[in-house]
Amino acid sequence: MSSTSKFTAKGVIPACLTPFKEDLSINEAAFRGHLKDIASVAGISAVCANGHAGEVSSLTFDEQRRVAAVTKEVLGDRVPTVIGVFTNSSMQAARLARMAQDEGANALLVFPPDILGLEGHMRPASIIEHFKYVCGASDLPIIAFQYPFLSRLSYPLETLLELCQRYPQIRAIKDQYGDGKVHERHIRELAALDKPVNVLTTHSTWLLGSLALGCQGILSGAGSVIANLQVALFQAVQAGKMDKARELNDRIFPTVRAFYDSPLFDQHNRMKEALVMLGRLERAVVRPPLVKLTQEEIEKIRHFIDLAGLRAENAYAKVA
Template identity: 55%
Template sequence: MTRKSYDCSGVIPACLLPLHNDLSIDEQSFRKHLRDVAVPGIAAITVNGHASEVSSCTFDEQEMLLNVALQEIGDRVPLINGVYADSAHEAVRIARMADKNGASALLVFPSNVFILGARPEMVIDHYKRVADATDLPLIIFQFPTNTPLSYSHDLLCKLLEEVPSIRAMKDGCGDPARHEMTVRELQSNDRPFHVLTTHSAWLLPSLVTGCNGILSGAGSTIADLQVALYEAVKANDLARAKEVAARIYPTTHAFYGAPAVDMHNRMKEAQVLLGRLPSAAVRPPLQKLDAAEIARIGTAMQTAGIGNEGAMNLAS
């Protein structure tokens, strides 16, 4: 598979950003983390997304992280690079950088300018400018419907009509009815477009609607379980799917409680507890979790059987 033939489907973990305690990037741990996440069965890995604290990374750091990922695992799996920018000018700059360096697709975040509400033409123009800057496939980042950054169903239809290089959507709408409508009405193999669920709080029912993949920060820690669940659903093996979902369930509560801004913070703490990363340092405005919450995360990992003591043959 050449890098530009990736169809943007399948299980796509989003990696974390290991930091030293002085908040500089821990490149050695980042390389190890990428190797840990690149488990058999994944389709790609996302870098420079929410999970890797992209809002706190400079342009140069984002370029470095993409290049390190390409060096470490780029010969094994495609790399999806996040395009996180408030201005269209900066979004275009990031898109061109990712294309030049060897990314296989771009995950386009909504501009935070849209938090006050955006006219449809603003959103469409943002995507068109990115699309005009590169021929890489684009993945829409859909926010929860109760936020101003969410795109209406009509706007999604217009985006697909007017921006042909859009190939998938990371669907985090948070509404099961809306999610099913998106899968049934927009997902298509005729004009390739894949719905990638990020509904980690209800992953099994989400996949049963027919999603063509998962794009989730939880994959940083449970990529093997996500692959097992996705493959079981695709094979119509409900018993196996329920078995895997039962193991995932404790991690859902560990990672996705309130406030949601701490979800990836919690995943970092899990990585430390599992012995995979040396530090759970996060850049402000994020703050370290308290001891009681860290203990709850540890209990959840044990309950889920994650770590050396919980190893099992997920392919069976």
């Protein structure tokens, strides 16, 4: 295979949501509008689809293919597309990876199979085997998703380093490990490889601290709502303007409360409600087992996005 992708895994990569109709089918018109909104943000590096933010676990293979195709159709060559590979089967992962490449994706975001939560870290060969299937089906650049330690799905650092050395398609990790000490080791040791691998943070509850450690970007579902603030924060940290970065972090912090309070699995449910409040989405419909948030929860989101000043801005306004 010979990929034509020149994708560089760095900068701010919002992970888009998947809007649904009341009958739970994909609302393609709303999805196209959502993608155009995100793509209008100056300074983003790519857009990710078929990830957690897009409720990928509820999408069939054919729906994932359609999401990938529409994402590429809307974004074209203006903004690169990153497509998630989320499955418990290595053979299905290969099929998803090939599908993403066939639909014109620029890179893959590879999730760990859930079965690895049963002490998979003790069998590095199984982790390596999963990536072998993905890399055998597609030569697209890969972002490997490093899950939180508490999930029992994260890769031990030694295994992560071996993966990156064995499969040079891995250009970055999406790091959600959750431990600042290990997070910093990821940044330092992946950068020290003969072919350095970038670290994109998805520690969305402590972005400033994570970026200050030296991450090369952000890949986060919150970017579906606050991509402009994430771009401004990333650029401020890169420029060493820490006073400005702290001001932006103060703007972002209310959105942390809006999206990431318990129960955490409702985070993207809350983001949909926020987009409705901001006039960027007509309705906030989620697929089971997610359920509609209570009115009390919705009002809490409204309170925090107002504290962040989001409703006082135009859609994705440039942050001064």
